[in-house]
Amino acid sequence: MIDSRDYEEFSRFLSDCCGLVLGDSRQYLVSSRLSRLLDEFGFQSVPDLLHAMRKAPNPRLRTRVIDAMTTNETSWFRDAFPFEILRHVLLPELAKKGASIKVWSAGCSSGQEAYSISMVVSEWEESRPARVVPVSILGTDLSEGILEEARRGVYDGLSIVRGLSEARRARYFETVADGHRVIPEVQRRCRFQKLNLVDSYTALGKFDLVFCRNVLIYFSAETKRQVFDGIARQMNPGGYLFLGASETAGPYSKAFETVRTEYGSILRLKS
Ligand SMILES: C[S@@+](CC[C@H](N)C(=O)[O-])C[C@H]1O[C@@H](n2cnc3c(N)ncnc32)[C@H](O)[C@@H]1O
Numbered sequence: 001m002i003d004s005r006d007y008e009e010f011s012r013f014l015s016d017c018c019g020l021v022l023g024d025s026r027q028y029l030v031s032s033r034l035s036r037l038l039d040e041f042g043f044q045s046v047p048d049l050l051h052a053m054r055k056a057p058n059p060r061l062r063t064r065v066i067d068a069m070t071t072n073e074t075s076w077f078r079d080a081f082p083f084e085i086l087r088h089v090l091l092p093e094l095a096k097k098g099a100s101i102k103v104w105s106a107g108c109s110s111g112q113e114a115y116s117i118s119m120v121v122s123e124w125e126e127s128r129p130a131r132v133v134p135v136s137i138l139g140t141d142l143s144e145g146i147l148e149e150a151r152r153g154v155y156d157g158l159s160i161v162r163g164l165s166e167a168r169r170a171r172y173f174e175t176v177a178d179g180h181r182v183i184p185e186v187q188r189r190c191r192f193q194k195l196n197l198v199d200s201y202t203a204l205g206k207f208d209l210v211f212c213r214n215v216l217i218y219f220s221a222e223t224k225r226q227v228f229d230g231i232a233r234q235m236n237p238g239g240y241l242f243l244g245a246s247e248t249a250g251p252y253s254k255a256f257e258t259v260r261t262e263y264g265s266i267l268r269l270k271s
Helices: 004-018 027-041 046-055 059-069 081-097 112-126 144-152 166-172 221-233
Strands: 101-106 135-141 173-176 179-182 190-194 207-212 235-243 256-261 264-269
Touching: 004 027, 004 046, 004 059, 027 046, 027 059, 046 059, 059 144, 081 101, 081 112, 081 207, 081 235, 081 256, 081 264, 101 112, 112 135, 112 166, 112 190, 135 144, 144 190, 166 173, 207 221, 221 235
Parallel strands: 101 135, 101 207, 135 190, 207 235
Antiparallel strands: 173 179, 235 264, 256 264
16 A cells, blocks of 8 residues: 555655656555556555655656656547647648648657548648648657657557548558558658656757647646647647647736637637
8 A cells, every 4th residue: 555655755756857746645646557566666555756866866767657657548539629620720721831830749649640630631741732841740748658659650450440431441541460560751841759758858949839748637727828828829820729629728828819610719829
Protein backbone atom coordinates (compact mmCIF):
# COMPACT_ATOMS: atom_id res chain seq x y z
CA MET A 1 0.00 0.00 0.00
CA ILE A 2 1.08 3.57 -0.64
CA ASP A 3 0.67 5.65 2.51
CA SER A 4 -0.65 9.18 2.32
CA ARG A 5 2.77 10.81 2.70
CA ASP A 6 4.25 8.83 -0.21
CA TYR A 7 1.14 9.52 -2.27
CA GLU A 8 1.33 13.25 -1.64
CA GLU A 9 5.01 13.32 -2.51
CA PHE A 10 4.47 11.35 -5.71
CA SER A 11 1.54 13.62 -6.69
CA ARG A 12 3.77 16.67 -6.17
CA PHE A 13 6.56 15.10 -8.25
CA LEU A 14 4.17 14.48 -11.17
CA SER A 15 2.61 17.90 -10.98
CA ASP A 16 6.01 19.68 -10.79
CA CYS A 17 7.66 17.77 -13.61
CA CYS A 18 4.82 17.54 -16.13
CA GLY A 19 1.71 19.33 -14.85
CA LEU A 20 -0.30 16.13 -14.32
CA VAL A 21 -2.74 16.32 -11.41
CA LEU A 22 -3.56 12.98 -9.81
CA GLY A 23 -6.31 14.17 -7.49
CA ASP A 24 -7.30 12.61 -4.17
CA SER A 25 -7.15 8.93 -3.28
CA ARG A 26 -5.90 7.51 -6.55
CA GLN A 27 -3.37 5.20 -4.93
CA TYR A 28 -4.89 2.34 -6.88
CA LEU A 29 -4.15 4.09 -10.18
CA VAL A 30 -0.52 4.67 -9.16
CA SER A 31 -0.07 1.03 -8.09
CA SER A 32 -1.57 -0.40 -11.25
CA ARG A 33 0.32 1.92 -13.61
CA LEU A 34 3.67 1.29 -11.90
CA SER A 35 3.33 -2.45 -11.33
CA ARG A 36 5.25 -3.51 -14.47
CA LEU A 37 8.11 -1.18 -13.63
CA LEU A 38 8.55 -2.84 -10.23
CA ASP A 39 9.55 -6.14 -11.82
CA GLU A 40 11.66 -4.50 -14.49
CA PHE A 41 13.71 -2.43 -12.02
CA GLY A 42 13.64 -5.05 -9.24
CA PHE A 43 11.60 -3.19 -6.61
CA GLN A 44 9.46 -5.03 -4.05
CA SER A 45 6.71 -2.41 -3.85
CA VAL A 46 5.67 1.04 -5.07
CA PRO A 47 6.95 2.69 -1.85
CA ASP A 48 10.36 1.04 -2.51
CA LEU A 49 10.41 2.56 -5.98
CA LEU A 50 9.40 5.97 -4.63
CA HIS A 51 12.09 5.82 -1.94
CA ALA A 52 14.71 4.93 -4.56
CA MET A 53 13.65 7.89 -6.72
CA ARG A 54 13.94 10.13 -3.68
CA LYS A 55 17.39 8.87 -2.68
CA ALA A 56 19.29 8.94 -5.98
CA PRO A 57 18.25 10.58 -9.26
CA ASN A 58 17.94 7.97 -12.02
CA PRO A 59 16.88 9.70 -15.26
CA ARG A 60 15.88 6.43 -16.97
CA LEU A 61 13.64 5.39 -14.09
CA ARG A 62 12.17 8.90 -13.87
CA THR A 63 11.33 8.87 -17.61
CA ARG A 64 9.75 5.43 -17.35
CA VAL A 65 7.65 6.46 -14.33
CA ILE A 66 6.35 9.52 -16.20
CA ASP A 67 5.64 7.41 -19.31
CA ALA A 68 3.70 4.95 -17.17
CA MET A 69 1.60 7.68 -15.56
CA THR A 70 0.52 9.46 -18.77
CA THR A 71 -2.75 8.55 -20.49
CA ASN A 72 -2.10 7.94 -24.18
CA GLU A 73 -5.66 7.18 -25.31
CA THR A 74 -6.14 8.33 -28.92
CA SER A 75 -7.71 7.32 -32.23
CA TRP A 76 -7.80 8.25 -35.92
CA PHE A 77 -9.90 11.29 -36.85
CA ARG A 78 -10.94 11.67 -33.22
CA ASP A 79 -14.28 13.55 -32.98
CA ALA A 80 -14.38 13.85 -36.81
CA PHE A 81 -15.50 17.51 -36.99
CA PRO A 82 -12.05 19.14 -36.50
CA PHE A 83 -10.88 17.31 -39.62
CA GLU A 84 -13.94 18.51 -41.57
CA ILE A 85 -13.19 22.11 -40.52
CA LEU A 86 -9.57 21.60 -41.48
CA ARG A 87 -10.43 20.23 -44.92
CA HIS A 88 -13.23 22.60 -45.91
CA VAL A 89 -12.44 25.85 -44.06
CA LEU A 90 -8.89 26.15 -42.73
CA LEU A 91 -6.71 24.66 -45.46
CA PRO A 92 -8.37 26.80 -48.20
CA GLU A 93 -8.17 29.94 -46.00
CA LEU A 94 -4.58 29.45 -44.81
CA ALA A 95 -3.37 28.55 -48.32
CA LYS A 96 -4.57 31.95 -49.56
CA LYS A 97 -2.67 33.75 -46.78
CA GLY A 98 0.85 32.28 -46.72
CA ALA A 99 3.58 30.41 -48.57
CA SER A 100 3.29 27.37 -46.26
CA ILE A 101 1.09 26.03 -43.47
CA LYS A 102 2.60 24.91 -40.17
CA VAL A 103 0.60 22.63 -37.89
CA TRP A 104 1.43 21.54 -34.31
CA SER A 105 -0.11 18.47 -32.72
CA ALA A 106 0.73 19.09 -29.03
CA GLY A 107 0.34 15.94 -26.92
CA CYS A 108 0.28 13.80 -30.08
CA SER A 109 0.45 10.40 -28.34
CA SER A 110 1.22 7.59 -30.84
CA GLY A 111 0.78 9.82 -33.89
CA GLN A 112 -2.81 9.16 -35.03
CA GLU A 113 -3.74 12.87 -34.78
CA ALA A 114 -0.75 14.08 -36.83
CA TYR A 115 -1.21 11.39 -39.47
CA SER A 116 -4.98 12.04 -39.68
CA ILE A 117 -4.16 15.71 -40.39
CA SER A 118 -1.70 14.63 -43.09
CA MET A 119 -4.33 12.36 -44.72
CA VAL A 120 -6.74 15.31 -44.86
CA VAL A 121 -4.00 17.37 -46.52
CA SER A 122 -3.56 14.65 -49.17
CA GLU A 123 -7.30 14.67 -49.85
CA TRP A 124 -7.37 18.48 -50.02
CA GLU A 125 -4.45 18.51 -52.48
CA GLU A 126 -6.26 15.99 -54.65
CA SER A 127 -9.36 18.15 -54.83
CA ARG A 128 -7.28 20.53 -56.99
CA PRO A 129 -7.59 23.70 -54.93
CA ALA A 130 -6.74 26.99 -56.61
CA ARG A 131 -3.51 27.20 -54.58
CA VAL A 132 -1.63 24.34 -52.91
CA VAL A 133 1.03 25.22 -50.34
CA PRO A 134 3.35 22.84 -48.47
CA VAL A 135 2.01 21.69 -45.10
CA SER A 136 4.31 20.52 -42.29
CA ILE A 137 3.06 18.85 -39.12
CA LEU A 138 5.03 18.70 -35.87
CA GLY A 139 3.87 16.16 -33.28
CA THR A 140 5.19 16.63 -29.74
CA ASP A 141 4.70 14.63 -26.57
CA LEU A 142 6.20 14.21 -23.14
CA SER A 143 6.51 10.45 -23.40
CA GLU A 144 9.59 9.03 -25.18
CA GLY A 145 8.02 5.59 -25.55
CA ILE A 146 4.90 6.86 -27.26
CA LEU A 147 6.92 9.13 -29.59
CA GLU A 148 8.90 6.10 -30.76
CA GLU A 149 5.59 4.51 -31.82
CA ALA A 150 4.54 7.72 -33.58
CA ARG A 151 7.82 7.90 -35.51
CA ARG A 152 7.56 4.26 -36.63
CA GLY A 153 3.99 4.75 -37.83
CA VAL A 154 3.20 1.03 -37.55
CA TYR A 155 -0.15 0.08 -35.99
CA ASP A 156 -1.65 -3.26 -34.97
CA GLY A 157 -4.96 -4.68 -36.14
CA LEU A 158 -6.89 -3.20 -33.20
CA SER A 159 -5.65 0.38 -33.38
CA ILE A 160 -5.97 0.53 -37.16
CA VAL A 161 -9.75 0.16 -36.98
CA ARG A 162 -10.35 2.91 -34.40
CA GLY A 163 -11.77 5.82 -36.38
CA LEU A 164 -10.58 4.88 -39.87
CA SER A 165 -12.92 4.16 -42.75
CA GLU A 166 -12.16 1.13 -44.87
CA ALA A 167 -11.32 3.38 -47.81
CA ARG A 168 -8.70 5.30 -45.80
CA ARG A 169 -7.27 2.08 -44.36
CA ALA A 170 -6.79 0.72 -47.85
CA ARG A 171 -5.36 3.93 -49.21
CA TYR A 172 -2.99 5.14 -46.49
CA PHE A 173 -1.41 1.93 -45.10
CA GLU A 174 0.81 -0.85 -46.32
CA THR A 175 1.00 -4.23 -44.62
CA VAL A 176 4.31 -5.00 -42.89
CA ALA A 177 5.43 -7.98 -40.76
CA ASP A 178 4.19 -6.51 -37.47
CA GLY A 179 1.16 -4.52 -38.59
CA HIS A 180 0.12 -1.70 -40.89
CA ARG A 181 2.49 1.12 -41.76
CA VAL A 182 1.46 4.63 -42.75
CA ILE A 183 2.55 5.22 -46.34
CA PRO A 184 5.47 7.63 -47.04
CA GLU A 185 3.16 10.22 -48.68
CA VAL A 186 1.43 10.71 -45.31
CA GLN A 187 4.52 10.25 -43.15
CA ARG A 188 6.77 12.71 -44.97
CA ARG A 189 4.83 15.78 -43.75
CA CYS A 190 5.11 14.70 -40.10
CA ARG A 191 7.97 15.07 -37.64
CA PHE A 192 7.92 14.06 -33.97
CA GLN A 193 9.84 15.63 -31.11
CA LYS A 194 9.88 15.35 -27.34
CA LEU A 195 8.41 18.38 -25.59
CA ASN A 196 7.06 18.91 -22.11
CA LEU A 197 4.23 21.43 -22.24
CA VAL A 198 5.19 22.85 -18.85
CA ASP A 199 8.63 23.85 -20.26
CA SER A 200 9.35 26.68 -22.69
CA TYR A 201 8.55 26.08 -26.35
CA THR A 202 9.71 29.28 -28.00
CA ALA A 203 12.33 27.28 -29.96
CA LEU A 204 9.56 25.51 -31.91
CA GLY A 205 8.79 28.58 -34.02
CA LYS A 206 5.31 29.76 -35.02
CA PHE A 207 2.28 27.77 -36.14
CA ASP A 208 -0.83 28.55 -38.16
CA LEU A 209 -2.80 25.77 -36.55
CA VAL A 210 -2.47 24.01 -33.19
CA PHE A 211 -4.21 20.82 -32.08
CA CYS A 212 -3.93 20.46 -28.30
CA ARG A 213 -6.67 17.99 -27.62
CA ASN A 214 -7.38 15.88 -24.55
CA VAL A 215 -4.11 16.93 -22.92
CA LEU A 216 -5.01 19.88 -20.71
CA ILE A 217 -7.77 17.96 -18.91
CA TYR A 218 -5.05 16.39 -16.75
CA PHE A 219 -3.53 19.76 -15.70
CA SER A 220 -4.25 22.18 -12.83
CA ALA A 221 -5.95 25.53 -13.56
CA GLU A 222 -2.62 27.35 -13.11
CA THR A 223 -0.80 25.02 -15.53
CA LYS A 224 -3.65 25.41 -18.06
CA ARG A 225 -3.24 29.21 -17.89
CA GLN A 226 0.51 28.91 -18.53
CA VAL A 227 0.05 26.46 -21.41
CA PHE A 228 -2.61 28.62 -23.11
CA ASP A 229 -0.29 31.64 -22.80
CA GLY A 230 2.60 29.62 -24.26
CA ILE A 231 0.52 28.26 -27.16
CA ALA A 232 -0.81 31.75 -27.99
CA ARG A 233 2.78 33.04 -28.18
CA GLN A 234 3.68 30.29 -30.69
CA MET A 235 0.80 31.11 -33.06
CA ASN A 236 0.91 33.27 -36.18
CA PRO A 237 -1.63 36.13 -36.29
CA GLY A 238 -5.09 34.73 -37.03
CA GLY A 239 -3.94 31.20 -36.16
CA TYR A 240 -6.42 28.54 -35.04
CA LEU A 241 -6.53 26.24 -32.01
CA PHE A 242 -8.42 22.96 -31.61
CA LEU A 243 -9.11 21.63 -28.10
CA GLY A 244 -10.70 18.31 -27.10
CA ALA A 245 -14.49 17.97 -27.12
CA SER A 246 -14.76 18.54 -23.34
CA GLU A 247 -12.17 21.35 -23.09
CA THR A 248 -12.55 25.15 -23.09
CA ALA A 249 -10.05 28.02 -23.07
CA GLY A 250 -12.36 30.75 -21.68
CA PRO A 251 -11.70 30.37 -17.93
CA TYR A 252 -7.92 30.31 -18.45
CA SER A 253 -7.14 32.62 -21.36
CA LYS A 254 -8.55 35.68 -23.07
CA ALA A 255 -6.28 35.24 -26.10
CA PHE A 256 -8.82 33.34 -28.21
CA GLU A 257 -12.25 33.92 -29.74
CA THR A 258 -14.72 31.29 -30.91
CA VAL A 259 -15.39 31.06 -34.65
CA ARG A 260 -18.40 29.07 -35.81
CA THR A 261 -18.36 27.18 -39.11
CA GLU A 262 -20.94 24.91 -40.67
CA TYR A 263 -18.84 21.94 -39.49
CA GLY A 264 -18.44 23.05 -35.85
CA SER A 265 -16.58 25.65 -33.75
CA ILE A 266 -12.90 26.46 -33.46
CA LEU A 267 -10.80 28.95 -31.49
CA ARG A 268 -8.92 31.73 -33.27
CA LEU A 269 -6.13 33.88 -31.86
CA LYS A 270 -7.55 37.38 -31.28
CA SER A 271 -5.87 40.14 -33.27
C1 LIG B 1 -5.03 11.43 -24.05
S1 LIG B 1 -3.62 11.69 -25.07
C2 LIG B 1 -4.33 12.70 -26.35
C3 LIG B 1 -3.77 12.39 -27.72
C4 LIG B 1 -4.37 13.19 -28.88
N1 LIG B 1 -4.09 14.60 -28.73
C5 LIG B 1 -5.86 12.95 -28.98
O1 LIG B 1 -6.65 13.83 -28.67
O2 LIG B 1 -6.23 11.85 -29.38
C6 LIG B 1 -2.71 12.87 -24.08
C7 LIG B 1 -1.24 12.96 -24.45
O3 LIG B 1 -0.67 14.10 -23.79
C8 LIG B 1 0.62 13.79 -23.37
N2 LIG B 1 1.03 14.67 -22.25
C9 LIG B 1 0.61 14.65 -20.96
N3 LIG B 1 1.24 15.59 -20.24
C10 LIG B 1 2.07 16.24 -21.10
C11 LIG B 1 3.02 17.31 -20.94
N4 LIG B 1 3.24 17.90 -19.76
N5 LIG B 1 3.69 17.71 -22.03
C12 LIG B 1 3.50 17.11 -23.24
N6 LIG B 1 2.64 16.09 -23.45
C13 LIG B 1 1.94 15.66 -22.37
C14 LIG B 1 0.54 12.32 -22.95
O4 LIG B 1 1.81 11.68 -22.98
C15 LIG B 1 -0.44 11.76 -23.99
O5 LIG B 1 0.23 11.16 -25.07
